[in-house]
Amino acid sequence: MLLNFALKKSGVAVGLLNNYTTRVALTRNIHSNIKNLSEQDVKHIQEKGEFIIEVEGHKPAFLRYHKKESVEIDLYTTVVPPSMEGNGVAKILAKAALKFARETGLPVRPTCWYIDGYLARHPDPTIKVIPPEK
Known part of the structure; x- marks a missing residue:
């Protein structure tokens, strides 16, 4: 609950989380490209x-x-x-x-x-x- 509040309050933390999520999605896409x-x-x-x-x-x-x-x-x-x-x-x-x-x-x-x-x-x-x- 406290972590969730901190993420909502801190634009930086939310930005970092979104950046991480994007990198994970791109990495999955790149690896699926290699397998194909x-x-x-x-x-x-x-x-x-x-x-x-x-x-x-x-x-x-x-x-x-x-x-x-x-x-x-x-x-x-x-x-x-x-x-x-x-x-x-x-x-x-x-x-x-x-x-x-x-x-x-x-x-x-x-x-x-x-x-x-x-x-x-x-x-x-x-x-x-x-x-x-x-």
Whole structure:
């Protein structure tokens, strides 16, 4: 009762409460956006050799590659910011990159540990995999 009275009397406290409520609602919305991501949300920037997912309120997640002449695609790094981890974002990036490899017909060299593990768990007979150099 006393707290309720203080909140009504103090415009600052009410403003803080409203601000907190808005932030909680926005956070829930952003997290639901992450859970609803698909390959359609991936942008492929060929000039940079990058697949990227951008979600408002988060740093971008990306997978980078080198296209070595017309011989192979080296998938060398996958980065997902901590705020997006555990939502299958790396898997979505991997699927998009492997679809690109399949469409170009080039073999893949998975020097990124995540991609190497992904291919071990999800072998794809339509993609030739070149083992990473040790």
